[in-house]
Amino acid sequence: MKVKMILPALAEAESPFWRPIKYSLFPPLGLATLAAYLSPDDEIDLQDQHVETLNLTDTPDLVLIQVYITNAYRAYKIADHYRAKGAYVLLGGLHVTSLPHEAAPHADTIFLGPGEETFPQFLRDFRVGIPKKVYSSAVRTLEKIPPIRRDLIKRERYLVPNSIVITRGCPHHCDFCYKDAFFEGGKSFYTQVVDDALAEIERLPGKHLYFLDDHLLGNAKFGAALFEGMKGMNRVFQGAATVGSILRGNLIEKAAEAGLRSLFVGFETFSTANLNQSNKKQNLEKDYIKAVNRLHSLGIMINGSFVFGLDDDDKDVFKRTVDWGVENAITTSTFHIMTPYPGTKLYKDMEKQGRILTHNWDLYDTRNVVYKTAKLSAEELKQGYDWAYKEFYRWENIVKASMAHESHKHKLKHLLYSGGWKKFEPLWNFLIKTKSLNNMLPLLESILSKVKNTNSPSQPVNTTAYANHH
Numbered sequence: 424m425k426v427k428m429i430l431p432a433l434a435e436a437e438s439p440f441w442r443p444i445k446y447s448l449f450p451p452l453g454l455a456t457l458a459a460y461l462s463p464d465d466e467i468d469l470q471d472q473h474v475e476t477l478n479l480t481d482t483p484d485l486v487l488i489q490v491y492i493t494n495a496y497r498a499y500k501i502a503d504h505y506r507a508k509g510a511y512v513l514l515g516g517l518h519v520t521s522l523p524h525e526a527a528p529h530a531d532t533i534f535l536g537p538g539e540e541t542f543p544q545f546l547r548d549f550r551v552g553i554p555k556k557v558y559s560s561a562v563r564t565l566e567k568i569p570p571i572r573r574d575l576i577k578r579e580r581y582l583v584p585n586s587i588v589i590t591r592g593c594p595h596h597c598d599f600c601y602k603d604a605f606f607e608g609g610k611s612f613y614t615q616v617v618d619d620a621l622a623e624i625e626r627l628p629g630k631h632l633y634f635l636d637d638h639l640l641g642n643a644k645f646g647a648a649l650f651e652g653m654k655g656m657n658r659v660f661q662g663a664a665t666v667g668s669i670l671r672g673n674l675i676e677k678a679a680e681a682g683l684r685s686l687f688v689g690f691e692t693f694s695t696a697n698l699n700q701s702n703k704k705q706n707l708e709k710d711y712i713k714a715v716n717r718l719h720s721l722g723i724m725i726n727g728s729f730v731f732g733l734d735d736d737d738k739d740v741f742k743r744t745v746d747w748g749v750e751n752a753i754t755t756s757t758f759h760i761m762t763p764y765p766g767t768k769l770y771k772d773m774e775k776q777g778r779i780l781t782h783n784w785d786l787y788d789t790r791n792v793v794y795k796t797a798k799l800s801a802e803e804l805k806q807g808y809d810w811a812y813k814e815f816y817r818w819e820n821i822v823k824a825s826m827a828h829e830s831h832k833h834k835l836k837h838l839l840y841s842g843g844w845k846k847f848e849p850l851w852n853f854l855i856k857t858k859s860l861n862n863m864l865p866l867l868e869s870i871l872s873k874v875k876n877t878n879s880p881s882q883p884v885n886t887t888a889y890a891n892h893h
């Protein structure tokens with residue numbers, strides 16, 4: 424059977440803010456995970472529109488398309504195109520799960536939730552000619568999942584070909600997060616068996632790994648065993664976690680020992696009212712600065728995530744947030760305009776209150792205001808967001824934040840990481856065009872190399888995370 428798997432490009436691809444490097448970071452891991460359930464005799468063509476031009480002239484028997492919110496319209500068009508040609512078309516992913524009725528008319532079969540159980544079930548049904556219209560994930564486990572078909576990934580086109588996910592979901596329930604909607608009807612946080620995760624890591628060439636798990640420290644027992652197993656593997660890795668998990672116990676030390684060099688941290692907001700509004704209980708009364716210092720003392724760079732536009736935010740929130748980041752030597756920051764994704768509690772609340780201003784999903788990229796704001800006007804919010812990015816990544820601020828570290832090595836690493844990520848667009852574009860992004864990996868690995876802490880543990884010793892997407 425001829426199978427085509429497609430990750431359509433996100434709408435941002437046509438925006439003036441499009442940064443090709445941001446979309447050449449991670450390969451389509453979800454589709455490569457599903458490909459493992461196909462038979463070795465199937466002829467599989469996996470295409471990622473972020474890094475290649477789609478070939479739409481082929482005639483596959485089965486087409487799988489992954490739908491995110493801002494590629495939804497493009498995904499539907501591609502689906503319609505292949506259905507018109509007689510292919511059997513499957514749609515799945517976050518957006519299909521949030522809005523199955525919108526996706527269904529464009530597909531022969533749709534999938535809700537994770538695909539590890541439902542896709543093989545579909546294949547069994549399809550091969551005997553009785554496929555269903557809808558498959559909804561209920562049983563959830565990562566036990567005995569077949570090895571991801573990484574051979575289908577065009578490694579040289581990505582900066583971070585070694586992305587990996589060994590857990591699914593997260594133990595928390597923030598109102599703005601997709602998590603509860605996507606995992607409805609079953610477990611919403613589960614992990615691989617530690618030995619399987621270690622085996623998957625072993626299969627990855629080179630040194631660098633990027634864990635795309637929502638919360639790498641979310642299960643302390645699993646984390647401890649994983650990091651124990653990773654000791655001596657000579658890896659450097661990046662991941663994401665909550666403020667609380669950094670402050671609790673000694674898991675973060677174990678992670679650092681195993682090679683954790685940069686962490687995406689969901690600070691999101693400094694306001695208690697905002698944390699309550701978004702049910703982000705795990706951040707309430709947490710000492711953010713203590714968490715920052717702990718990471719710095721372990722030589723872990725920080726990519727801070729911040730959301731603007733929660734109801735308690737006023738005009739000062741932008742400056743307050745940028746100043747805090749620079750003063751506390753946060754290496755990279757990811758700012759978002761709050762976005763009520765369909766299916767989330769936030770969306771339902773906003774809809775009830777008549778606050779949703781547009782249903783144009785292309786605008787739901789966290790760079791646009793799509794809802795009626797409270798204390799800020801929509802213009803103030805958008806301008807403040809744009810200002811925050813510019814201000815945080817001004818050379819003066821990059822240098823200032825770098826200088827907050829103690830040793831010259833740490834200052835330099837911060838400078839290289841943050842400056843390199845935001846200030847060398849032409850170089851990144853050249854590497855993408857010449858398909859040689861992967862050649863930058865050794866440089867990234869050396870920037871992420873271990874920081875020998877000659878200072879006392881309480882002194883900030885640091886650097887950061889590359890480009891997290893959030």
Ligand code: B12
Pocket residue numbers: 430433434445446448449450451452453454456457487488489490491492493494513514515516517518534536537538539542588592600601602635636637759764787788789790891892893
């Ligand atoms: C990698 C990543 C990116 C990459 C994506 C590129 C890529 N190659 O996939 C990049 C950097 C481009 C990116 C960008 C952004 N991202 Co992002 N990203 C992720 C991340 C960390 C991992 C995705 C992943 O690989 N998961 C692991 C695989 C195994 O799971 P999966 O892809 O979901 O696939 C499974 C199922 O969905 C299903 N499935 C998927 N497709 C199909 C198709 C069929 C036919 C079937 C049967 C099944 C199926 O089966 C798979 C196996 O179970 C997720 C968080 C997460 N942990 O998932 C956030 C996440 C998707 N991102 C998010 C956001 C907000 C963004 C940005 C808006 C951030 C920003 N401000 O720029 C942008 C734009 C996204 C958009 N416009 O929709 C949100 C999405 C919220 C939403 N409702 O859409 C997430 C969920 C993070 C979060 N916790 O909020 N992101």
Ligand code: SF4
Pocket residue numbers: 592593594595596597600601602637638665689
């Ligand atoms: S902690 Fe992060 S991944 Fe978990 S529910 Fe909250 S926003 Fe989502």
